Amino acid sequence: MRRIPLVIDTDTAQDDCIALLVGLLDPRADLRAITMVAGNVGFERQVLNAHLTLSVAGRLGEIPLYLGCRRPLVREWVSAEYAHGDGVGGLTMDFEGLAPEREHAVDALIALAAASPGEITVVCIGPLTNIAMAAIKDPRFVADVKALVVMGGSNNARGNITAAAEYNFYVDPEAAETVFHAGFASITVVPWAPLTLADAVFPRERLAQIAAIDTPLARFYSRVVETTLGFNESVGIHGSTHPDSLAAAVLLHPEIVTAQARYAVDVETGSHLTRGYAAMSWGVHGLEGNATVVESVDAEGFADYLVTLLSTDTVPSRALR
Numbered sequence: 001m002r003r004i005p006l007v008i009d010t011d012t013a014q015d016d017c018i019a020l021l022v023g024l025l026d027p028r029a030d031l032r033a034i035t036m037v038a039g040n041v042g043f044e045r046q047v048l049n050a051h052l053t054l055s056v057a058g059r060l061g062e063i064p065l066y067l068g069c070r071r072p073l074v075r076e077w078v079s080a081e082y083a084h085g086d087g088v089g090g091l092t093m094d095f096e097g098l099a100p101e102r103e104h105a106v107d108a109l110i111a112l113a114a115a116s117p118g119e120i121t122v123v124c125i126g127p128l129t130n131i132a133m134a135a136i137k138d139p140r141f142v143a144d145v146k147a148l149v150v151m152g153g154s155n156n157a158r159g160n161i162t163a164a165a166e167y168n169f170y171v172d173p174e175a176a177e178t179v180f181h182a183g184f185a186s187i188t189v190v191p192w193a194p195l196t197l198a199d200a201v202f203p204r205e206r207l208a209q210i211a212a213i214d215t216p217l218a219r220f221y222s223r224v225v226e227t228t229l230g231f232n233e234s235v236g237i238h239g240s241t242h243p244d245s246l247a248a249a250v251l252l253h254p255e256i257v258t259a260q261a262r263y264a265v266d267v268e269t270g271s272h273l274t275r276g277y278a279a280m281s282w283g284v285h286g287l288e289g290n291a292t293v294v295e296s297v298d299a300e301g302f303a304d305y306l307v308t309l310l311s312t313d314t315v316p317s318r319a320l321r
């Protein structure tokens with residue numbers, strides 16, 4: 001089997017953890033590194049959440065974890081703790097002696113891409129700060145990367161943190177704008193709406209099925225999605241949302257995509273009201289496409305894929321409690 005070399009750039013909380021599990025456990029994935037970016041919850045909390053995820057997968061110490069930008073390019077950081085809590089449902093473990101790599105994530109991204117030109121795909125599941133910084137710091141990064149899979153924006157549909165904007169693009173719109181103008185050879189966008197809301201929401205019946213599996217991974221899953229599930233239900237979303245793990249799955253299993261198209265994607269940076277809005281033009285406005293936007297996936301196939309993944313019987317590197 002041809003394995004796919006990837007790096008996951010993450011703001012680790014809730015579904016970011018599940019996306020990391022996809023990268024850690026899917027036999028098709030050759031996960032070269034995890035890079036951390038400011039996003040969902042406090043930066044240090046995100047690092048602990050990544051360690052917890054590595055541990056439950058039994059891979060602690062095997063995958064380098066690099067710390068990246070601790071705030072957006074020009075804006076103040078905006079937390080999503082109101083939706084995610086600590087991002088892991090209160091799980092903890094012994095963190096003694098665990099240290100991330102010393103190299104900054106932006107330099108690591110540049111170096112990893114340069115070491116394997118045309119091979120590495122970066123799955124970007126947080127604000128795009130690290131990716132924009134890497135492109136600004138060393139333009140060869142843009143040429144060296146094979147592809148980006150970006151979770152962000154909505155495709156002519158509603159946002160989540162505001163009516164207009166999805167969280168990752170809202171938090172660092174200048175970074176998102178930079179990335180879509182940087183000239184990457186391939187960008188695939190996995191948007192929040194309508195895609196995630198239509199095809200990657202697990203209702204309570206599905207969550208009960210996962211809880212019944214009773215592996216360390218399934219127990220971990222049930223805890224990390226708990227807080228967001230409560231938040232989602234309070235805003236009319238009937239289940240657990242999985243945009244980040246869907247982005248990882250789309251890279252490793254493109255056959256789950258049932259519709260996608262070329263779009264000209266740009267991001268609003270000037271407005272207050274529509275900050276971070278993703279303008280996705282579908283080919284009739286005379287604009288050249290710069291990204292492929294996933295429009296629908298095999299929702300059942302994706303859910304079955306995650307259920308199978310969570311059924312893997314791992315031996316956690318350190319006990320979670």
Ligand code: BDR
Nearest residue numbers: 016080125166167168244
């Ligand atoms: C995105 O924002 C985060 O809260 C999720 O992890 C996902 O990356 C969805 O808008």
Ligand code: CA
Nearest residue numbers: 011016125126
């Ligand atoms: Ca995320």
